[in-house]
Amino acid sequence: MRPQEFTTPAASVPVVVAAGREIEIAQDLNLPGFIMGFAPNEEIFGEEEPTDFVYKVISGAVRTTRFLSDGRRQIDGFHLSGDVFGLERGEAHRFSAEAIGECEVALVRRKAVERAAESDVAVARRLWSLAADNLEQLQDHMLLLSRKNAAERVGAFLLELSARANCRMVDLPMSRGDIADYLGLTLETVSRTFSQFAREGLIELPTPRRVVIRNVAALTVN
Amino acid sequence: MRPQEFTTPAASVPVVVAAGREIEIAQDLNLPGFIMGFAPNEEIFGEEEPTDFVYKVISGAVRTTRFLSDGRRQIDGFHLSGDVFGLERGEAHRFSAEAIGECEVALVRRKAVERAAESDVAVARRLWSLAADNLEQLQDHMLLLSRKNAAERVGAFLLELSARANCRMVDLPMSRGDIADYLGLTLETVSRTFSQFAREGLIELPTPRRVVIRNVAALTVN
């Protein structure tokens, strides 16, 4: 979705919900931006598109994805409320981003972020930290992908979400297929592992999209 | 290996080969450092050790690794001559680094690098670029680990080395086991895939550690 293609609220989504607002991109870094609404599975930006904006999830959830030429998909990350995404060094996005469910996203001009970083060392450092957090998370995820089995992957995923929500009960915004593409599995394997965990009493599944973690230790692997 | 434990050239490795030299950490960023020699499989730094230094490969090859508690190993990356590694944000290393074969590594104080970045925006930007390169490489590797099969992984690995060496003939400094832990496979699968490629004429294997790439397209997957 390119900004030139904005539609008015009266037309179909996406729509600009609010313009000219101050968006907090990092701690103590507020920049002018605007908020847009996206429908489920709607593209926020596509691979190869210019990196004109930096994004922040206001509500809902977003996934960033990459594809192999034959359609195999990888989900690089899930971005929940408050997360910043789409900040890349190059001129073109290496990922696409899509709304998982109905969601609101704030857009800030990338140039504005870069100018702020150039004039203020503290800001540059905070942006660096943002990237470094990202890097460390990616490294953990790489270890998961290269050396953990299906149960360990799903366990780590549930604990990751639980830690983010700071709660043993988690509502999953994403489908089994999304989880599978995040964990390098198939959706059937993810579903089977959920069922297995429930049978073993490690989790409860009140509904398919709600998980209550009962046994943290049994889901943990280091 | 902590610097306090340096031994003299007369004793066993590692040894300080040269002290007080200027090391080029990034383009136009030369900082005082010293060069140490390491024996095959010798640890350069360990997980959890303080991040007091930034490292640069002068000769030979280095691997950075992480472990799961039960011993499963992942190789995060191979670092060849000219590569900078060990630059992390936190106070403790999240990886260990070992010499693959006999090699020389330059050490520069991390504080010196940070001071340079703080006083010079251009330096900070170049360090940022270093990290961003790292990030992009990691993302590609994640796609490999999550969605590519054994042949595609080994193919990508060979092309990666070939691109770095800028040559269709590549000498592998690392063992089959190292390659396996980098690609998320077993050493047997790596060996079998090499043999398979050779049988199909995609590569030649004059010796186990030397590969000549014959058919780039057949090894490529996007």
Next chain:
DNA sequence: CGAGCGTTTGAACAGCGTCAAAACAAGTGG
């Protein structure tokens, strides 16, 4: 020449993927 390590190869096995169908949930229109 023999020891030790890395590599190759084989055979059996298992974990996860594939294909298929059924169960389930949510929304739509009669």
Next chain:
DNA sequence: CCACTTGTTTTGACGCTGTTCAAACGCTCG
């Protein structure tokens, strides 16, 4: 309110890819 549609999730049966275990091979270096 209920039949119908559509999409997601679950479950089953089966097969393949890659692992495991084991043995043989080939270097290199004492």
